[in-house]
Amino acid sequence: MTPVATDPFPPAANQFTAFLRAAVSLDNAGLRGEALEALQEAEVLLPDRPESAFLLGGLYERFQYWAKAAVFYGKALQSKPEAPRVWHRLGIVHLHEGALPEALEALEEAVSQAPEVPDYATDLSMVLSRLGRFEEALGLVRVALTLRPDDIHALNNAGHVLQCLNRSAEAVGFYDAALLQSSSHPVIRFGRATALLKAGSFLEGWQEYEWRWQSSRMVRTDIEAPVWEGEDLQGRTILVHHEQGYGDTLHFIRLVSLLAARGACVVVQVPVPLVRLMERVEGVDRVFSVMPAEERFDYHCAMMSLPARLGLESNVVGPVPYLSVPDDEIIRQGNALRSVAQGNPARPDFIVGLVWGGDPRPHDLRATQTDRRRSISLKTLEPLFSVDGIRFVSFQMGMPRHQIEVTGLPLVEGTNDILDFQDTGARLYGVDLLITVDTSIAHLAGGLGLPVWMLSRADSCWRWGERGTQTGWYPTMRIFRQSRSGDWESVVETVCVALERLMDVYRSCQAASPAS
Structure with missing residues (x-):
């Protein structure tokens, strides 16, 4: 008698698969809520097989439920850790979650297990760049291009990383190579735009910058008038x-x-x-x-x-200052701040405004990751407080303000009751110098024509170019740049030296003054 064959897929497994298929069908029909309910039913029936956990994780990833996807990819790896494809997907969902260290660990494992797969190296290069490890990222993307020279994603990553390394002219070449395969790819065109602007090719760069409307920005639809394309404006x-x-x-x-x-x-x-x-x-x-x-x-x-x-060709545009605040507000707010901060009126201290953190914009993951590279901890700036004869005033807004209490550093609070940028501008007249990271107050001080020292991350914003301490945008700005990503300590050392020299001049002027 011939024995009856055992069904390799028991009823529960078949039901599990049916729920997965139902979830896909429902999602394709635009019924996302019902699709998620089907996935929840599938969870209950999950077979004890890594392949099943991987499939469930993949659907949660498709629905952008990153944490759920990570859980089931993790389950798949528990019983079968030698699975580079699963490690890769786990790294990608961690990337979407903003969990960069976890993404790095997973993608490094994927590359280690399957070094011959260019996609893994490309995605690892992306995570490394978001962590500010640009040299390592460039090495990985070069590996990917060796394995697949015409890979559009690797070419785009190479362009981005080179731009972050302040090699923007080289970056344009990689963007151009990528565009040979997809000439209207908006993300690549926008990356090319910022590389051109950073390299100083303003006329072409601004034209390319319009690709942002197809890559990352929403066009206004609530205005009946047409978009201005350069038409005659006389009387309009x-x-x-x-x-x-x-x-x-x-x-x-x-x-x-x-x-x-x-x-x-x-x-x-x-x-x-x-x-x-x-x-x-x-x-x-x-x-x-x-x-x-x-x-x-x-x-x-x-x-x-x-x-x-307007066909802008350079970063020298019109007179500065072009911003202003009323004289009475300068007197009311600026002078009041100075009187609080100056110390001994007979020999007043030099007053420096300080901003160490930008807006993290938690709704924008990429912006949040960039802010981590551009912002500094107040503790890191502590050496500035050892320069004799300076009183520091905090212009810091938002969550980083709590660092004042944590560090105990002697800062005069300069932001109480500020309502808007005009108030902030008026109070900037109460300090002798602003030292700030690359955030909006740097533009405010620069636009007012006030002295500002800006501390720039290594992968500086395109508007500051690639090198140098000056910018045509703001004649009163001095830029202090990181020579290596993440190294704020050497920047602070340089600023300390500059402050010491400035204070020597300031005290000399005080000594020479007849009023002293």
């Missing part, structure tokens, strides 16, 4: 609207005077904290934060599209 009204961060608007509001010079009536829409400051900019007719229903325009243009429309 144009709305210029805030688009990205506060710093971008503070940086490029200077260009509205060029629109006014063409005969335009310029209306500006910005967030509330910028309104009062923008009202005083030359060429601005009126400002609002919420667009009134009765407003009508002939054209509109996003703030960061003005350079392309």
Whole structure:
């Protein structure tokens, strides 16, 4: 008698597979909620097989439930750790979660187990770059390109990493090679734009920068007027609207005077904290934060599209200062801050404003990771407090303010009751120098024509170029750059030396003054 064959897939396993298929079908039909319910049913029936856990993790990854995906990829690896494909997917979901150390560990394991797979090396290079380990990232992406020379993702990563290494001209070459395969790839075109701008190729870079509308920005659809593409503005009204961060608007509001010079009536829409400051900019007719229903325009243009429309060719644009605050506010707020901070009036201390943290923007994962590289801990800045004759004033906003209490460093609080950027600007007149990381207050001080020392991460923003201590954007700014990613200690040492020299001059001037 012939024995009956055993079903290799028992009923529970078949039901598990059925729920997975149902989840895919429901999701394809646009029924995401029902699809997730099917996955939850599948969880209950999960067979004790690594392949099943991997499939379930893959569907949770598809639905962007990163934590759930990581759990089931982890289950798959418990019984079968030699699985580079699973390690790779685990690394990717950790990357999406923002868990960079965990992503690094998983992708390193994938590359270790399957060094011949270029995709693993490419994705590992991406994680390394987000951690600021750019030289290592470049080595990995070169390995990937050796294995697959025309890989579009590896070419794009190479461009990004070279740009972060301040080798932007080389980066453009890799972006160009990637675009031979997909000439309209928006992410690559936008990466190429920032590389061109960082390399100083402004005219072409600004034209390329318009690709952001297809890669990372949403075009406004609530304005009836057409987008301004360079048409004659004589006698026309144009709305210029805030688009990205506060710093971008503070940086490029200077260009509205060029629109006014063409005969335009310029209306500006910005967030509330910028309104009062923008009202005083030359060429601005009126400002609002919420667009009134009765407003009508002939054209509109996003703030960061003005350079392309105006054919900007350099970073020397118009007179500085182009921002201002009322004299009475300078007296009321700036002088009040100085009187609190100056110490002995007969021999006043030199007053330095300090900002050590940017906005982490937790809603934007990439921005959060960049902020970790651009921000400094207040503890790291402690050596500055050893320079004799300086009183420090905190202009720090947000969560990093708690570091003042933690460190116990002697800082005068300069932000109490600040309502907007005009208040901040008025108080900046109460200090002799601002030292800040690359955040919006650097643009505020620069636009006001006030002395500012900016501490820049190694992979500096495109607007600061690749090297040098000066920038055409702001004649009163001095840039202190990291020579190596993550190394703020050497930057602080350099700033300390500069402060010591500055204080020698300051005390010499005090000694020579007849009033001393």
